[in-house]
Amino acid sequence: MDKPFIGRADGAVDMSGWPEFVRDVQTGSTKLPRGLPQVRSGTLVLDDQVLGLPGGVLSHVSVPVHYLDLNGAQAHSLSELGGSPELWAGVTKLYASNGALRSLQGLELLCNVRFLYLDHNELPERELLMLSGLPRHQLECLDIQGNPGFTDEVMQALMDGEGGQAGSTR
Numbered sequence: 001m002d003k004p005f006i007g008r009a010d011g012a013v014d015m016s017g018w019p020e021f022v023r024d025v026q027t028g029s030t031k032l033p034r035g036l037p038q039v040r041s042g043t044l045v046l047d048d049q050v051l052g053l054p055g056g057v058l059s060h061v062s063v064p065v066h067y068l069d070l071n072g073a074q075a076h077s078l079s080e081l082g083g084s085p086e087l088w089a090g091v092t093k094l095y096a097s098n099g100a101l102r103s104l105q106g107l108e109l110l111c112n113v114r115f116l117y118l119d120h121n122e123l124p125e126r127e128l129l130m131l132s133g134l135p136r137h138q139l140e141c142l143d144i145q146g147n148p149g150f151t152d153e154v155m156q157a158l159m160d161g162e163g164g165q166a167g168s169t170r
Contacts, residue, residue: 042066042090046073056082066092073099078106085109097121097143104130115141125149132158 044065046057059082068091075081078088078096088109094116101121107130110116116131116139128149131142142158144150 039063039065043069045069045071056080058083058087061087064090066090068094068096070094070096071098073101076100077103078109081106083109094118103127107131108133110134112138114138117141117143118147119143120146123147123149125151125154128154129157 039061042065044061044067046069061083065087070081073081073096078101088106089111091110092112092114094110094113097117097119099121101118101123104118104123104127113134116134123144124147126149128144128147131144134142144154
């Protein structure tokens, strides 16, 4: 199921801001069938084919996003995906499960996140402990299960810390 390109708030096809080599990416003998999916009602769902494009794919999103679905992303950190501080600041729900995250670099830009799903990635203990910097009063749900660094000690540290809240670990 192909999704339309995005480059403008009205969802019209506009790839002029993309580097030529991205617009003309070849996959086998056919051109890449699409660019970024369209943001609908503040929701952006990106699959691995789109996330694999060079140049920080979120740097090409210029409309507000409050729900960002990066399920299965093979990026090693959030900062690899690009995106302006304003884009990340608008995200209230981040679904970045079942991927290859090894670092939470870029997490500091999520200043309004309320729901944070980071389960089943490759996050070590030291990275998970960084979550204690999130404001306790704003985080409603945090899922970090299935990461190599997910331990009882990490959960206790997040629950006892000045910031962060384990909330739900479902």
